[in-house]
Amino acid sequence: MADIKYLAPRTLDEAIGAFAAAGSAARILAGGTDLLVQMRSGMVRPGVIVDIKKIAEMTAIEETADGGFRIGAAASGMALAEHPRFGKVWPGVLEAVNLIGSKQVQGRASAGGNLMNGSPAGDSVPAMIAAGAVVTVQGPNGRREMKVEEVPAGPGRTNLKPGEILISFQLPPRPPGSSDAYLRMIPRTEMDIAVVGLGVSLTIKDGVCTEARVGLGAVAPTALLVEGAATALIGSKLDDTAIEKAAEACRAACRPIDDKRGTIAYRIKTAGVLLKRTTAIAAKRATGK
Amino acid sequence: MAKIHVTTTINGEPMEYLCEPSDTMLDALRGSLGLTGSKEGCSSGDCGACSITVDDRLICSCLMLAAEAEGAEIRTIEGMAHGERLHPLQQKFLEHAALQCGICTSGMLVASDALLRKNPNPSEEEVRFWLAGNLCRCTGYDKIVRAVMETAAEMRDGIKEAAQ
Numbered sequence: 342m343a344d345i346k347y348l349a350p351r352t353l354d355e356a357i358g359a360f361a362a363a364g365s366a367a368r369i370l371a372g373g374t375d376l377l378v379q380m381r382s383g384m385v386r387p388g389v390i391v392d393i394k395k396i397a398e399m400t401a402i403e404e405t406a407d408g409g410f411r412i413g414a415a416a417s418g419m420a421l422a423e424h425p426r427f428g429k430v431w432p433g434v435l436e437a438v439n440l441i442g443s444k445q446v447q448g449r450a451s452a453g454g455n456l457m458n459g460s461p462a463g464d465s466v467p468a469m470i471a472a473g474a475v476v477t478v479q480g481p482n483g484r485r486e487m488k489v490e491e492v493p494a495g496p497g498r499t500n501l502k503p504g505e506i507l508i509s510f511q512l513p514p515r516p517p518g519s520s521d522a523y524l525r526m527i528p529r530t531e532m533d534i535a536v537v538g539l540g541v542s543l544t545i546k547d548g549v550c551t552e553a554r555v556g557l558g559a560v561a562p563t564a565l566l567v568e569g570a571a572t573a574l575i576g577s578k579l580d581d582t583a584i585e586k587a588a589e590a591c592r593a594a595c596r597p598i599d600d601k602r603g604t605i606a607y608r609i610k611t612a613g614v615l616l617k618r619t620t621a622i623a624a625k626r627a628t629g630k
Numbered sequence: 631m632a633k634i635h636v637t638t639t640i641n642g643e644p645m646e647y648l649c650e651p652s653d654t655m656l657d658a659l660r661g662s663l664g665l666t667g668s669k670e671g672c673s674s675g676d677c678g679a680c681s682i683t684v685d686d687r688l689i690c691s692c693l694m695l696a697a698e699a700e701g702a703e704i705r706t707i708e709g710m711a712h713g714e715r716l717h718p719l720q721q722k723f724l725e726h727a728a729l730q731c732g733i734c735t736s737g738m739l740v741a742s743d744a745l746l747r748k749n750p751n752p753s754e755e756e757v758r759f760w761l762a763g764n765l766c767r768c769t770g771y772d773k774i775v776r777a778v779m780e781t782a783a784e785m786r787d788g789i790k791e792a793a794q
Binding site: 370372373380382419444449530 | 651681690694695745759760764
């Protein structure tokens with residue numbers, strides 16, 4: 342592998358220039374917890390590695406003036422956990438990011454890498470979808486924004502154009518009475534890949550759910566926004582009928598595969614169970630009860 | 631392709647080395663730097679035997695490129711003891727026989743140290759979750775967890791005594 346070139350540009354323009362110039366031979370290095378494993382196994386043989394961590398915007402975590410958050414694509418899970426405010430406002434996104442691998446992996450792995458790796462089972466993706474995150478991407482033709490659920494195209498593939506780099510996630514400001522949660526089902530207690538992952542974000546006003554978003558992972562070629570589940574929850578008091586309708590919407594959205602971690606039937610059933618459990622946690626956090 | 635020249639700090643000492651672009655930090659540590667305390671287990675970030683800290687964050691050195699260490703502060707198992715004086719975690723691992731073959735031990739110690747620096751009073755559950763990325767096939771983990779819990783308690787007592 343002596344023909345690899347390692348670059349650590351200090352500016353975004355340099356990074357985009359180098360990445361676009363190298364074409365399909367280039368790989369972006371954020372935490373490297375997927376890339377280095379893929380290189381080691383021979384799955385990818387990059388000609389150029391562009392390390393984006395020397396660019397301040399890529400690792401920054403900022404609370405914006407309107408109360409939203411901007412998270413650099415290469416900010417590690419541990420950096421998010423160490424942020425004094427982020428986990429208070431977005432506990433579900435934080436718990437999802439910090440289910441990725443071990444503490445060692447969380448010291449390097451980023452939500453940006455988790456999204457761009459394109460795994461249908463990436464833990465942070467359903468939580469980011471539930472949060473209503475918007476990503477900024479930039480390429481030789483400039484910057485644009487995409488909803489996070491529009492990024493994955495299928496296992497290992499994204500809808501970014503050639504030469505485009507993921508820059509950051511923007512999470513919206515939270516009205517009072519809002520919170521989120523993420524749960525995943527795995528056969529072990531730690532260090533495993535989701536059989537089903539589900540994120541819920543809620544706003545509750547006077548006992549009534551006024552806003553809801555549900556993200557569902559590991560049950561289709563990409564993580565999904567389940568609009569039917571949100572529709573069932575919004576306007577309800579999160580009573581059993583509304584929750585069962587939302588669970589049914591999650592089960593109906595599943596297009597899973599059978600594999601060693603779970604059968605199709607098991608994944609579909611679990612999606613409904615996780616909707617109920619995750620909604621209960623998010624509601625408890627949102628109402629402080 | 632020319633080798634990459636890296637200037638970094640390892641266990642408080644300024645260090646320089648040359649590496650290939652595809653070399654991992656573990657390759658550099660065990661190779662040109664001669665710091666063989668960090669072990670190569672899986673090379674895929676699953677076993678934790680190569681654990682080090684970079685800018686105070688616990689990581690697997692097999693999942694970091696050697697070239698990325700430019701300007702970083704790295705700590706390895708070799709920086710844990712002060713000369714002949716063992717770190718309290720090392721001493722407690724010996725007392726509890728919290729090791730057998732030893733391959734996981736340096737990673738266990740580095741990871742446990744990172745935990746106690748962050749959280750001097752962890753619950754047993756917190757210790758077990760924190761060490762979930764460090765695999766041991768000899769001890770069954772109980773002795774390791776007990777050694778970490780007891781070290782934490784003694785270090786807290788030590789701080790209290792020093793304050794009195």
